Amino acid sequence: MESGRAGQLRGGPRRVRVRAPGKINVSLRVGPPREDGYHGIASVFLAVSLYxxxxxxxxxxDGVTVSVNGQGTLNLPLGAVPLDATNLAVRAARLLxxxxxxxxxxxxxITKRVPVSGGMGGGSADAAAALLACDALWGSGFSRxxxxxxxxxxxxxxxxxxLGGTAVGLGVGEQLTPAISKTPLHWVLVPADYGLSTPQVYRLLDEIRLRTGTQAPLQPEIDPAILGAMRAGDAxxxxxxxxxxxxxPALELAPGLGDILEAGTKAGALAGIVSGSGPTVxxxxxxxxxxxxxxxxxxxxGMTATAVHGPAHGARIASDPAG
Incomplete structure (x- = not known):
């Protein structure tokens, strides 16, 4: 088996390019902290056309190195992207x-297009793309x-x-069930020129619930009407x-997000939402x-904005492997 893979590698590609999408949490409900420190969630993930x-x-x-550049119209603070072993794409390659x-x-x-630390899963998309690219590069032969x-x-x-597309995520988001959503929905993203720490946002949510006496749902659930509207493409x-x-909590950490949400409403948006832990709206x-x-x-x-649509495909080889 190993000799076959080695032979595939010798005659295989020298370079593989993969695109993977950012996401919007169309709905995100969060339970109380679990014993492992994570929070149980129920979320509807939508992959969007920002790759x-x-x-x-x-x-x-036998090492893994990384470089980062940025493209597109969004503000991308690339200095916040680690270039060492903590980079999620590097971790993915080493794991594979x-x-x-x-x-x-x-x-x-890595060509960044998804806002950095923006609540859209850009680092996760990098890791997914690295897994698929290295699998093809090394002839590992793993299924999706x-x-x-x-x-x-x-x-x-x-x-x-x-995976891409539309999916319901339970557990900490890793328990995925694909959802039917073929008719595109259209969005406009407004990023910030700063990031928010996801763990910090979750901690503040716990603090807000404690001080307000709000009871977190032990098992968060998804409103079926959301999936129905998405299935119909009914914005x-x-x-x-x-x-x-x-x-x-994102608004408490970054009050300016409230002004952005208000500006979007005045500009005619049907609705606005902070994506994930923010600060992208x-x-x-x-x-x-x-x-x-x-x-x-x-x-x-005076804002940076870009139109996208979803559902978008998941990680995919973007071109024929280069020899």
Missing amino acids: EEVTATRVDG AEVSPGSTGVHLD DELAKIAVSLGADVPFAL PALAPLLHNDLQE AFLARSPRHAVELESRLEAA
């Missing part, structure tokens, strides 16, 4: 190397399901970045159903044309 790109290139030796007899040294070049099982240990959002029906338990539009109009109005108000 991270990872190019894996075979190099001499441990179970891939044909593994070699690899350099990962097998890669998803490896991905779970890297973080709850990584398996979804592999007006979906708008009042958007929900994020992390929005209140996602505004729901009626149609592609409405999304472009909303993007223009927000930019005219």
Whole structure:
């Protein structure tokens, strides 16, 4: 088996490029802290057409190195992206190397398009793309399901970045059930030029609940009406159903997000929501044309904005492997 993989590697690609999507939490309900310190959640994940790109290139030796660049119109504080062993894509490649007899040294070049520390799973998308790219580079031969099982240990959002589309996430988000959602929904994203720490946002949510006497649901659930609206691609029906338990603590940590949400409403958005732990804000539009109009109005108000749609595909090889 190992000799076959080695032979595949010698005749295989030298470089593989993979794209993986960012996501919006259309609904996110959070339970109390568990014994392991994590929170149980019930979320509807939507992959959107804003893609991270990872190019894996075979190099001499057996290490993993990484470089990062940014493209697109969003504010990307690339200095916040680690270039060492803590980078999630590096961790993904090293994890796969441990179970891939044909593994070699690899350099990962990451093109960032998803806001950094923005609540859209950009780092998780990098990890998913690195897994798929290195699997192809090394001829490891893992199925998508097998890669998803490896991905779970890297973080709850990584398996979804592999899957893409629309899915319900339970547990800490790793228990994924794909949902039917074929009609595109259109959004406008407004990022911040700063990030928010996901653990800090969750801790503040616990503090807010403690001081207000709010009881967290032991087993958070998804409103079936959300999935119905998404299945139908009915943006007006979906708008009042958007929900994020992390929005209140995100707003407390970054009060300026309230001004952005208000500006989006005034600009004609059907609804706005902080994505995940923030600080990216996602505004729901009626149609592609409405999304472009909303993007223009927000930019005219001095904000950085970009129109996207979803559901988008999961991690995918972006070009034929280069020899």
